[in-house]
Amino acid sequence: MSGQNFLDPYVAAGLLAAFSVLWIFLGWWWGRRSKDSLDEFMLAGRKVGLALGTATAMATWVTASTTMVAPQFAYELGIWGMVGYSLGSVGLILFAPMARRIRELMPAGYTSGDFMRLRYGNFAWRVFLLISLFYALGWLVSLGMAGGILIQALSGLPYHLGMSVILAICVIYTLLGGLRAVIGTDFIQTVIIMVGIVILGGLTISRIGFEEIHASLAAERPELLNLLMPAAIMFLFNNLLFGMGEIFHSNVWWSRAFAFEKGVGFKAYLLAGIFWTPIPIAAGFIALAAPGLGLNVARADMVGPMIAAQLLGAGGAILVFIIVFAALASSLDSLLAATSDLLLEDVYRKHLNPEASREHLRRVGSGIIVGLGVFTWLLSLPNIDTLGKILHLTGAFVASTIWPIAAGLYWRRTNPHGATAAMLLGSGIGLLAYYMIGFYVAALVGAAVSMLVVLISTWLAPRDFRWEDLNQ
Numbered sequence: 001m002s003g004q005n006f007l008d009p010y011v012a013a014g015l016l017a018a019f020s021v022l023w024i025f026l027g028w029w030w031g032r033r034s035k036d037s038l039d040e041f042m043l044a045g046r047k048v049g050l051a052l053g054t055a056t057a058m059a060t061w062v063t064a065s066t067t068m069v070a071p072q073f074a075y076e077l078g079i080w081g082m083v084g085y086s087l088g089s090v091g092l093i094l095f096a097p098m099a100r101r102i103r104e105l106m107p108a109g110y111t112s113g114d115f116m117r118l119r120y121g122n123f124a125w126r127v128f129l130l131i132s133l134f135y136a137l138g139w140l141v142s143l144g145m146a147g148g149i150l151i152q153a154l155s156g157l158p159y160h161l162g163m164s165v166i167l168a169i170c171v172i173y174t175l176l177g178g179l180r181a182v183i184g185t186d187f188i189q190t191v192i193i194m195v196g197i198v199i200l201g202g203l204t205i206s207r208i209g210f211e212e213i214h215a216s217l218a219a220e221r222p223e224l225l226n227l228l229m230p231a232a233i234m235f236l237f238n239n240l241l242f243g244m245g246e247i248f249h250s251n252v253w254w255s256r257a258f259a260f261e262k263g264v265g266f267k268a269y270l271l272a273g274i275f276w277t278p279i280p281i282a283a284g285f286i287a288l289a290a291p292g293l294g295l296n297v298a299r300a301d302m303v304g305p306m307i308a309a310q311l312l313g314a315g316g317a318i319l320v321f322i323i324v325f326a327a328l329a330s331s332l333d334s335l336l337a338a339t340s341d342l343l344l345e346d347v348y349r350k351h352l353n354p355e356a357s358r359e360h361l362r363r364v365g366s367g368i369i370v371g372l373g374v375f376t377w378l379l380s381l382p383n384i385d386t387l388g389k390i391l392h393l394t395g396a397f398v399a400s401t402i403w404p405i406a407a408g409l410y411w412r413r414t415n416p417h418g419a420t421a422a423m424l425l426g427s428g429i430g431l432l433a434y435y436m437i438g439f440y441v442a443a444l445v446g447a448a449v450s451m452l453v454v455l456i457s458t459w460l461a462p463r464d465f466r467w468e469d470l471n472q
Contacts, residue, residue, distance in 0.1 A: 007154040009156060024169065027181040037362075038365075053183075053268030055187040055272075057268055077235055081232060083236065092272050098406070098409060099257040102254065113342055113350075114346070117346075145380050150328075171373035179255065192326040207312070238443045238444040241395075241444055251339065344365045399426065400430060403450045413458060413463060414465070418458055422450040426446040426447065
């Protein structure tokens, strides 16, 4: 950036302090009933209703990637960058019937790992765990980095300060209240994000206008208007599959399927997907104003906050700060809770201490949340790459799980060895494509390879399965 601080450092520090107190208090308030019960802590008592269910699904998916990386991709890939990012809603919508199916087949389930273990066996389960944990760490690091980048871009405060404070806040209130605190704060964060995005988009259009934005793009960055840009078209389909893979496999979404009241999952995910769709377009749109403003954009993932602050002054900087802070918190807390559940249930209890009491597991779960926060902080310290590239590095891995999960939920005769091979080959070949071609094809290649392996193996060697075996 140009060196100008759009937000006074003392104002930024005050906002950090205010939100820290607010989220920690709310985490304690909503989590009062979660102190002693493992089910309350992990799954909010399995009684989450439609309003909170829709809000938590939507807020969790409005990540730092939506509010900061959507502008980055619009700045780099043009119109298809922001439209392609909006296709992340397809994953939420397609998960709606899957959430209903999961609740019916596994009414007492805890994690996505439970499904993989019971459906495909131990080896497939462990491969899946490695993919899930690698993705979770990539997402956690991207969120931690986004906090530091946001505060540095707007106020000039050190990257490490913002990153550390936001991580600490989310760890504390998730630790205090578990999933109930996460879902409660998500509801408020959803309202903040929706209102903020509408205000920001409206002000941008009123200050510049569509005609001026189009004219500056045509003169200085005409490639951003090119609907036939090869990289942008590949990104369009890649992000669609990446989003599906992220949602289908991640325990963030499975834990909510288990936590929602019976009959709520389908409606909650469907509504969340519909309401989420325009948000990346609105967030990414402002990046198209960059060429006409003459900004020196040092990092593409800073372009959104910089443009808002440039156009709207201190008020715009504060608005962006609040929107992105809410988006960061709503995703960080969800990911911390869901990943700690996966580590607690699938790694600690299943592998290390099968006889552990529920009281002991509750204490260990708290320790895992703290450990995850510290580990994420250490990995976020270098700040070595843009958020988009870090997150899309995991694309090949998560996309390779789409077919094993979808086929495993609906096809009785899916071959378990084929499902395992699909995850391994899809991840490996997709990762190769990431380095040899680009980040915008990793998920596309991983999903295609995985699909072929699942279809061919099931056709050549189908294996029968009893759905009743999932209800353990």
